[in-house]
Amino acid sequence: MNLNRDKITTLKEAIETYVEDGSHMSIGGFTVNRNPMAAVNEIIRQGRKNLHCYAHSNGTGVDELIGANCISRLEIAYGGNGKAAPTCIRFKLAIQRGQILFEDYSNYHMSLRFHAGAMGVPFIATRSGLGTDILKKWGFSKEIRVKDSRLPDKKIEVVANPFKDWGGASNVVLVPAINPDVTIIHVQKADKYGTCRIEGLNFADIDQVKASKQVIVTCEEIVDTDELREKPEYNQIPFINVSAVVHVPHGAYPSACHNYYDYDPKYLNQLSKFAKDDTLYQEYQKKFIYGVKDHQELLDLVGKEQLEIISADKKTGYATGLDRR
Amino acid sequence: MIDYTMKELMTIMAAREIQDGDIVFCGTGISMVAAMAAKYINAPNSIIFFETGAIDSKLEEIPLAVADPRVMYGAASNSGLLDAFATMQNRNTGDHVVGILGAAQVDKFGNLNSTCIGDYFQPKTRFSGSGGACDVASFVSRCLIFMQHEKRKFPAKIDYLTSPGYLDGPGARERAGLGPGGPTAVITNLGVMNFDSESKEMYLAFYYPGISPQTILNNMDFQVDISRAREAEPPTQRELTILRERVDPHKLVLQ
Numbered sequence: 272m273n274l275n276r277d278k279i280t281t282l283k284e285a286i287e288t289y290v291e292d293g294s295h296m297s298i299g300g301f302t303v304n305r306n307p308m309a310a311v312n313e314i315i316r317q318g319r320k321n322l323h324c325y326a327h328s329n330g331t332g333v334d335e336l337i338g339a340n341c342i343s344r345l346e347i348a349y350g351g352n353g354k355a356a357p358t359c360i361r362f363k364l365a366i367q368r369g370q371i372l373f374e375d376y377s378n379y380h381m382s383l384r385f386h387a388g389a390m391g392v393p394f395i396a397t398r399s400g401l402g403t404d405i406l407k408k409w410g411f412s413k414e415i416r417v418k419d420s421r422l423p424d425k426k427i428e429v430v431a432n433p434f435k436d437w438g439g440a441s442n443v444v445l446v447p448a449i450n451p452d453v454t455i456i457h458v459q460k461a462d463k464y465g466t467c468r469i470e471g472l473n474f475a476d477i478d479q480v481k482a483s484k485q486v487i488v489t490c491e492e493i494v495d496t497d498e499l500r501e502k503p504e505y506n507q508i509p510f511i512n513v514s515a516v517v518h519v520p521h522g523a524y525p526s527a528c529h530n531y532y533d534y535d536p537k538y539l540n541q542l543s544k545f546a547k548d549d550t551l552y553q554e555y556q557k558k559f560i561y562g563v564k565d566h567q568e569l570l571d572l573v574g575k576e577q578l579e580i581i582s583a584d585k586k587t588g589y590a591t592g593l594d595r596r
Numbered sequence: 597m598i599d600y601t602m603k604e605l606m607t608i609m610a611a612r613e614i615q616d617g618d619i620v621f622c623g624t625g626i627s628m629v630a631a632m633a634a635k636y637i638n639a640p641n642s643i644i645f646f647e648t649g650a651i652d653s654k655l656e657e658i659p660l661a662v663a664d665p666r667v668m669y670g671a672a673s674n675s676g677l678l679d680a681f682a683t684m685q686n687r688n689t690g691d692h693v694v695g696i697l698g699a700a701q702v703d704k705f706g707n708l709n710s711t712c713i714g715d716y717f718q719p720k721t722r723f724s725g726s727g728g729a730c731d732v733a734s735f736v737s738r739c740l741i742f743m744q745h746e747k748r749k750f751p752a753k754i755d756y757l758t759s760p761g762y763l764d765g766p767g768a769r770e771r772a773g774l775g776p777g778g779p780t781a782v783i784t785n786l787g788v789m790n791f792d793s794e795s796k797e798m799y800l801a802f803y804y805p806g807i808s809p810q811t812i813l814n815n816m817d818f819q820v821d822i823s824r825a826r827e828a829e830p831p832t833q834r835e836l837t838i839l840r841e842r843v844d845p846h847k848l849v850l851q
Contacts, residue, residue: 301663349727353661358724366722379731382677399734402772404757442773471668473676529665589665
């Protein structure tokens, strides 16, 4: 429980405090949108290892963490990132080279699992995936599961509908709850206590936050509590779920943040080119992640002109007419 | 003679499968273009929605990912993943949903693999994985599938079953506990396959102008019935004009 105290801190301190080697973690956003990239890069700079990551369709964020060898175990529904990387490149390579343990789910499975975690129930029933290999192939062995108290002993279970054919289903799939040690999200607005206002789609961020023991929020703007409380129905996350708040303008860059900036096709295309080659990727990391001390320095490298090009149009919330080839 | 590319023809063939009033579940790439084309050409009251939670997006520009901010603009509602997947299962809306999917492999019962080629644990090639595809294929009553027509993509046995088609044949979905839906059409660069209502096996419904049914068989690892096949109607000038000028003017997908 996180009470009504001022939680504003620096990104360096938030990551030092809440992300440890071996932490079970998740990040917010979806493919090219609202990945907490400033936080991801700080985790990489701090050299975290053996993270166990829960992902539905996180794009650049999870791929960069894999590329920097921060993640050793991955539960994932989708490793793709739009046009620039239909399959995330470092994710693909890490699996093909046998460098990480991984386990596949569907997006609905993962969303339900976070939802179960947020609700405090052990599992949720669905019909998704009946008859598929997603139910049959386990990435983590029984031994690994039994040894780690943070993992359920089974990946997934199919049971006969205990209410007979009520709801038209003979069998249902039970997906176990996820309760990460830490979740990091990037939002448009937050107050100093951690109450958040997400604009546009919320993806699965709200459940991810509420399922987590600790939560770091990075935001475009810190706003007055009074301003958020004037229209509480527009807020999705109350301060009681949040551990730390960090003000990071452009904190989702190079992914998008609705009403603030678009994703950067130029950066993402270039990253895809580098990611395919180990040497080029190391040079990229050296320059854009390890070579900068914080997110502002990365933005300085990208340059004001490019940030202006991707800045959101007031009417549409994205960069109208942006060259996205 | 009207000039068109294979990708344009595929898009139009898919758009023609979408009926007015359908709620269209869209992935990325060509499926998004097909859904937009249907809305502007033959199904003005169709509704496009995305697994990320945007329903009836305005789509003034073509989104390049389902989380592209372009899906958020002018939507009826913007929520999250749980709501999107509920729309497919909801008793009032679910029956109207048609899904559009793509995959690396499809078998004769329309089961899809978008996970890996080779062994799951040590794959020769790893792909993105299910995303929402398994969910859509599990829930909706009609599914359109986009494929490139190559032997390796139409194998006798797929390497990993990511998204359920008719599983191993008639009654298999029901036995597994799934709803009665399933794939309705596989749209490729050579033709369109439908599924037999009895055997649930794929058969050739349309071959494109200039493509023989035998060419299509030569590009599949399993055999399909070609006795019902007809030549497809090429795209009309109106269909192409809307596709090129309204849907994807910058050729972001149809390059």
